[in-house]
Amino acid sequence: MAEAVLALRSLRKRFGALTVTDDVSLDVAPGEIHAIIGPNGAGKTTLINEISGVLPIDSGRILFAGRDVTGLPLHRRARLGLARSFQITSIIPAFSALENTALAVQAGDGTSFRFFRPAATERRLNTAAMAALDQVGLAHRAATPAGAMSHGEKRQLELAIALATQPRLLLLDEPLAGAGPEETERLVGLLRGLRGRYTIVLVEHDMQAVFAMADRISVLVYGRLIATGTPDRIRENPEVRAAYLGEDDIPLMASC
Numbered sequence: 086m087a088e089a090v091l092a093l094r095s096l097r098k099r100f101g102a103l104t105v106t107d108d109v110s111l112d113v114a115p116g117e118i119h120a121i122i123g124p125n126g127a128g129k130t131t132l133i134n135e136i137s138g139v140l141p142i143d144s145g146r147i148l149f150a151g152r153d154v155t156g157l158p159l160h161r162r163a164r165l166g167l168a169r170s171f172q173i174t175s176i177i178p179a180f181s182a183l184e185n186t187a188l189a190v191q192a193g194d195g196t197s198f199r200f201f202r203p204a205a206t207e208r209r210l211n212t213a214a215m216a217a218l219d220q221v222g223l224a225h226r227a228a229t230p231a232g233a234m235s236h237g238e239k240r241q242l243e244l245a246i247a248l249a250t251q252p253r254l255l256l257l258d259e260p261l262a263g264a265g266p267e268e269t270e271r272l273v274g275l276l277r278g279l280r281g282r283y284t285i286v287l288v289e290h291d292m293q294a295v296f297a298m299a300d301r302i303s304v305l306v307y308g309r310l311i312a313t314g315t316p317d318r319i320r321e322n323p324e325v326r327a328a329y330l331g332e333d334d335i336p337l338m339a340s341c
């Protein structure tokens with residue numbers, strides 16, 4: 086495997102008596118879509134929070150783009166290219182899709198927010214924002230106020246906002262949550278299209294979608310990583326199947 090973009094080494098975290106991250110080690114390769122799955126309460130969101138820097142770990146190391154970022158706060162990790170897609174709440178409804186995305190480009194630049202920008206800056210920001218919108222299939226909606234968009238389009242816009250910062254790694258927590266079947270299909274197609282160009286780590290409950298789009302899947306159970314591998318390998322792993330026993334997900338996994 087090429088040098089990992091993200092390497093987790095023996096991460097541990099407890100909430101009181103509860104071990105939520107139990108000796109988790111994982112390498113994420115450049116350009117892969119890496120899904121983290123696991124039953125409810127397995128510690129998936131906690132792990133994403135640890136990677137992005139929202140939550141401190143008790144012990145272990147987090148290496149990102151060859152640097153030890155374990156002790157770095159969220160904004161420092163973000164500056165190194167670790168982007169987390171924020172929920173729709175971070176979208177400004179009165180701003181157009183283009184304006185929302187241009188703001189993210191500007192934030193990624195490290196330049197401070199200004200209402201009035203020089204024309205050349207404006208052009209540069211808008212060009213980069215249009216490119217990000219185009220990547221998520223929203224170029225034709227650039228002038229539409231975000232508040233007037235459908236739920237699925239807002240999800241696409243969120244993704245454009247995250248991509249606008251040119252991240253080295255994109256963390257997505259349940260990118261398909263709340264999306265209907267058609268929107269899900271569109272978003273899965275979109276994420277698949279980003280494969281190879283972006284490195285993505287995502288947590289998602291929709292097993293069918295995960296098995297359709299992930300290059301590799303890691304399975305977390307009670308904070309412990311029980312398996313990492315290609316969708317085919319994960320599907321046939323007895324320990325994984327046992328962990329999902331009694332849940333609706335198992336027939337889905339078998340039929341994928």
Ligand SMILES: Nc1ncnc2c1ncn2[C@@H]1O[C@H](COP(=O)(O)OP(=O)(O)OP(=O)(O)O)[C@@H](O)[C@H]1O
Pocket residue numbers: 100103105123124125126127128129130131132
């Ligand atoms: N701040 C906290 N303090 C105490 N316990 C917490 C805290 N955050 C999460 N937990 C507990 O840690 C465990 C893991 O939670 P987490 O949300 O990471 O799981 P998850 O796999 O993302 O779950 P789900 O699939 O239901 O979203 C759960 O038992 C949860 O109740």
